[in-house]
């Protein structure tokens with residue numbers, strides 16, 4: 001570990017968040033994430049209420065230097081998530097920041113040493129985050145789990161749409177109507193059976209305006225949210241959170257986006273890979289389409305995770321594997337994983353001749369669903385026989401992690 005002008009690493013103490021550290025933390029977030037914002041305005045923003053608000057399942061750990069908080073890791077529990085229809089308690093990590101003059105002395109590493117056991121204590125079996133830099137979080141056992149798409153084009157590229165869907169669109173203004181959005185969002189799990197969603201952020205998005213619901217009679221069937229930014233005096237329209245209960249409701253979303261985009265130079269549309277945005281444009285080479293998903297996941301409680309999820313009913317064969325998890329040592333051990341009618345039995349067994357040994361990043365890659373275990377094996381990212389990779393793939397098939405959260 002490198003030295004630091006403020007003293008060496010034993011001059012720091014890791015502590016659970018307390019109200020008296022909150023202003024230090026907000027200042028730190030300002031420098032790390034919002035350096036162009038006005039600090040006083042930032043203090044008034046409602047997300048600052050979430051910091052270590054444990055009544056709402058929001059937690060924070062800080063590193064203290066002479067009683068001043070100089071590094072922070074926050075996380076919240078979300079119980080609204082599902083994997084193949086079964087609820088899974090997830091820890092969403094946010095606010096990872098260290099004061100510039102205290103960086104690179106291992107403070108975030110030391111904070112995670114307390115954060116992971118706390119997540120486990122709180123019953124969270126999986127953790128997710130949106131990384132600034134993928135290799136940084138791989139050090140802590142997180143693997144990329146999400147694929148999402150970003151399309152960018154001039155709105156003149158929209159095809160003319162004859163629109164008579166009979167749907168009525170209206171802008172939501174009351175955060176209490178978040179349930180309408182969540183009802184539609186839940187149906188998006190057809191694009192990937194692992195769904196992460198969070199009521200609080202939908203409520204916040206409604207408060208920020210420009211969130212539209214499309215209804216058929218009184219039934220919510222689709223949604224889309226907008227924001228506008230300026231780049232070199234050009235107006236850019238961002239469209240996201242475009243959910244639709246079935247394909248027939250996608251065209252009305254396109255129609256709304258094209259109407260909203262009339263005065264914009266560019267439309268930037270974030271959506272699931274399968275959302276057929278390009279079908280509604282005139283020249284495909286005028287649409288820049290990029291892979292945009294970056295959410296990473298890590299197992300916090302391997303046994304708890306295996307017991308809470310459903311696996312494909314078609315999986316028949318068990319796997320004998322050894323896990324070595326240096327950050328969450330309670331996960332280390334040898335297990336027999338056995339599929340039983342769509343459920344996964346997970347039993348600790350003697351550490352004799354496992355079919356595969358995985359470290360924390362390896363197990364995260366296997367369960368993340370982004371790449372099939374046979375592909376991971378082919379790429380040399382996991383080390384086992386073809387047969388073992390196929391058995392793992394039956395349990396953990398490629399499967400998108402559907403998440404619209406960024407934090």
Ligand SMILES: CC(C)(COP(=O)(O)OP(=O)(O)OC[C@H]1O[C@@H](n2cnc3c(N)ncnc32)[C@H](O)[C@@H]1OP(=O)(O)O)[C@@H](O)C(=O)NCCC(=O)NCCS
Pocket residue numbers: 032033071096097098099102103104105106107108109110130131132133136139
């Ligand atoms: C990213 C950040 C939080 C790291 O905090 P830190 O306290 O300096 O991190 P640590 O000293 O605990 O470093 C942990 C490991 O990551 C490495 N690391 C630290 N900063 C890194 C960076 N910016 N890029 C790549 N690796 C980095 C360290 O070398 C260390 O590796 P090692 O344990 O193998 O030696 C800090 O640089 C920061 O506040 N950045 C601005 C805000 C930000 O981007 N936050 C992340 C939001 S997702």
